Amino acid sequence: MNIPIINIENLQKIYKISQEVSVHALKGVTLKVKRGEFVAIMGASGSGKSTFMNILGFLDTPTSGKYILDGIDGTSLNDNQKAEIRNRKIGFVFQGFNLLSRTPAIENVEMPLFYRGGFTHEEMKNRARKLLAMVGLSGREMHHPNELSGGEQQRVAIARALINDPAILLADEPTGNLDTKNTYEIMNVFTTLNKEYNITIIMVTHEPDVAAYADRKVVFKDGMIIDDSPIRKLKKSRK
Amino acid sequence: MDFTNLLITALRSLSKNKARSILTSIGIIIGVSSVIVMIGIGRSAQITVEERVGTYGKNAMEIASFHTLLTEADAENIKKKFPQVQYASIIITKSNVQVNYKDRSTISGMYGVENDYFKMKLWPLTSGRYFTDIEMSTHEKVVVIGATVMRDVFIYEEPVGNIVIINNVPFKVIGVLSELGESFGGKDFDNVVVIPYGAAQRKIIGNNKIDRIYVSVYSDKQMDETVEQIKEYLNRAHMITSDSNEFRITTSKQKLEMAEYISKTLSMLLAGIASISLFVGGVGIMNIMLVSVSERTREIGIRMAIGAKRRDILSQFLIESVTLSGLGGIVGIILGLVIYYLITYIVDWPYIFSVTSILVSFLFACAVGIFFGYYPAKKAADLKPIEALRYE
Numbered sequence: 001m002n003i004p005i006i007n008i009e010n011l012q013k014i015y016k017i018s019q020e021v022s023v024h025a026l027k028g029v030t031l032k033v034k035r036g037e038f039v040a041i042m043g044a045s046g047s048g049k050s051t052f053m054n055i056l057g058f059l060d061t062p063t064s065g066k067y068i069l070d071g072i073d074g075t076s077l078n079d080n081q082k083a084e085i086r087n088r089k090i091g092f093v094f095q096g097f098n099l100l101s102r103t104p105a106i107e108n109v110e111m112p113l114f115y116r117g118g119f120t121h122e123e124m125k126n127r128a129r130k131l132l133a134m135v136g137l138s139g140r141e142m143h144h145p146n147e148l149s150g151g152e153q154q155r156v157a158i159a160r161a162l163i164n165d166p167a168i169l170l171a172d173e174p175t176g177n178l179d180t181k182n183t184y185e186i187m188n189v190f191t192t193l194n195k196e197y198n199i200t201i202i203m204v205t206h207e208p209d210v211a212a213y214a215d216r217k218v219v220f221k222d223g224m225i226i227d228d229s230p231i232r233k234l235k236k237s238r239k
Numbered sequence: 240m241d242f243t244n245l246l247i248t249a250l251r252s253l254s255k256n257k258a259r260s261i262l263t264s265i266g267i268i269i270g271v272s273s274v275i276v277m278i279g280i281g282r283s284a285q286i287t288v289e290e291r292v293g294t295y296g297k298n299a300m301e302i303a304s305f306h307t308l309l310t311e312a313d314a315e316n317i318k319k320k321f322p323q324v325q326y327a328s329i330i331i332t333k334s335n336v337q338v339n340y341k342d343r344s345t346i347s348g349m350y351g352v353e354n355d356y357f358k359m360k361l362w363p364l365t366s367g368r369y370f371t372d373i374e375m376s377t378h379e380k381v382v383v384i385g386a387t388v389m390r391d392v393f394i395y396e397e398p399v400g401n402i403v404i405i406n407n408v409p410f411k412v413i414g415v416l417s418e419l420g421e422s423f424g425g426k427d428f429d430n431v432v433v434i435p436y437g438a439a440q441r442k443i444i445g446n447n448k449i450d451r452i453y454v455s456v457y458s459d460k461q462m463d464e465t466v467e468q469i470k471e472y473l474n475r476a477h478m479i480t481s482d483s484n485e486f487r488i489t490t491s492k493q494k495l496e497m498a499e500y501i502s503k504t505l506s507m508l509l510a511g512i513a514s515i516s517l518f519v520g521g522v523g524i525m526n527i528m529l530v531s532v533s534e535r536t537r538e539i540g541i542r543m544a545i546g547a548k549r550r551d552i553l554s555q556f557l558i559e560s561v562t563l564s565g566l567g568g569i570v571g572i573i574l575g576l577v578i579y580y581l582i583t584y585i586v587d588w589p590y591i592f593s594v595t596s597i598l599v600s601f602l603f604a605c606a607v608g609i610f611f612g613y614y615p616a617k618k619a620a621d622l623k624p625i626e627a628l629r630y631e
Contacts, residue, residue, distance in 0.1 A: 083551075084546065084548070092545065098628070100538055114244040115244075115542075115551055117244065
């Protein structure tokens with residue numbers, strides 16, 4: 001339990017734009033996240049937080065440094081292994097929801113199981129139904145994304161992210177496209193997942209009141225972490 | 240990802256764009272149905288030709304000349320001098336004669352022949368008899384009619400014993416021939432009146448010219464040799480030295496080969512058209528799949544983010560294109576069989592149902608899907624997950 005679920009040491013990412021010009025997006029980032037933590041990642045655009053999230057999500061590889069996720073060394077994997085880890089260990093929630101259009105909610109949710117394989121049609125449907133119920137969308141299984149509100153779409157995306165029992169949930173500005181009411185709803189879902197189901201959440205946001213739902217705040221600037229501190233829990237004052 | 244899941248994914252994607260999927264398949268549908276029609280017609284035609292040439296006479300040859308007149312003596316001598324000759328008959332033809340019976344009339348082909356003609360063609364009678372030797376030598380006005388003539392002018396009456404008027408000359412019907420059917424080109428073999436050649440020369444044509452002599456030999460192996468011998472004999476008999484091609488002898492084998500050549504050429508032409516339309520259909524699929532890949536870049540990114548491997552994306556798009564071409568193939572096969580059936584029905588050819596041609600064209604359609612779907616699928620699979628996700 002004391003072994004961190006994410007263990008990052010001196011992570012560097014250099015984008016080579018041409019022979020002479022290269023961009024140092026991450027300049028040695030070290031971060032440990034324990035199981036069950038809810039971390040908010042903040043920073044201005046260009047601070048390196050997106051690059052960091054991509055590496056965390058196995059969508060990109062670091063130039064150097066160490067990244068261990070749930071006991072798996074993430075620095076020396078091929079594309080297929082990375083795809084498998086994305087499938088099994090990571091749940092993604094994006095700003096733009098990224099659901100497949102013209103596809104019912106339940107089919108969006110069960111899709112990671114398709115790529116994992118080994119489930120019957122019935123098992124996949126049952127599991128997807130259960131997760132939709134968990135995010136409060138019972139009865140909306142056959143709704144297409146365009147028939148759902150932004151908040152509901154994001155909840156479908158959360159259900160999809162959770163269907164393979166991932167080690168971590170990566171949320172990239174999950175409320176960036178939502179209004180206050182829906183933001184509040186989604187953050188409540190996150191809080192519940194974190195507190196009741198002990199799901200580790202890493203969330204990028206630049207809204208301080210969204211970050212306030214997390215336990216810990218990590219601030220990026222110029223490819224480095226400049227602040228890493230716990231968030232004092234003010235009691236939920238907003239209604 | 241197992242195959243069932245891939246198939247479900249591909250079918251779901253295709254069903255999201257039904258109209259486009261159907262339109263994309265049309266090229267393949269046309270290509271496959273023309274392959275089916277072409278193979279079918281090729282086979283039907285070949286069988287029809289073989290049957291028809293078979294009735295023309297086994298081991299038969301036809302002697303014709305350019306300037307020199309063939310004579311009765313030629314026909315007789317050929318029969319006498321060559322022991323391998325089984326049958327020989329003078330043939331005098333006139334393509335359009337008017338045949339009247341009571342108030343009914345029809346236009347038929349006239350053949351002036353000897354009795355050997357019927358034996359050579361293995362052409363039996365349904366009623367009556369052939370010519371007698373006396374009728375032959377006295378140029379009697381007797382006629383053996385074909386089945387079509389009987390149907391046209393006698394309808395339900397018994398023809399034998401009645402008098403028909405051929406080009407204003409009365410002939411007594413002595414026999415009715417069994418039905419042979421139509422030729423490859425649609426010529427009706429049964430629309431004929433057959434009379435003794437002497438009667439044809441004197442009563443219908445009005446001169447003593449002999450158009451052709453039909454000869455048949457006992458064995459297939461004697462054909463080539465006999466052709467040469469008869470040519471040589473005729474040249475000598477007519478004292479021709481300079482031009483050895485004065486007499487032209489065509490064998491039934493040559494006719495069969497010619498008919499086969501024609502039907503093969505026709506088949507190849509159709510095969511060419513069919514493969515062009517399959518190719519165009521394939522390019523259509525490739526085009527749509529490329530559009531689809533760039534339209535769905537984001538979807539591909541999402542799929543990759545939630546765990547699709549390169550292989551999964553490649554398979555998904557390949558299955559989509561193969562499904563398009565395979566379904567197109569099935570529809571094309573059905574359409575092709577219907578068209579082929581209608582054609583054989585209209586021209587009255589045998590309908591040959593070939594499982595091989597159906598399987599071959601289906602597999603070919605699928606192969607087109609794989610071939611033309613591979614490049615777009617590879618393009619999709621080669622996308623980088625982050626870039627695909629960021630794509631607007």
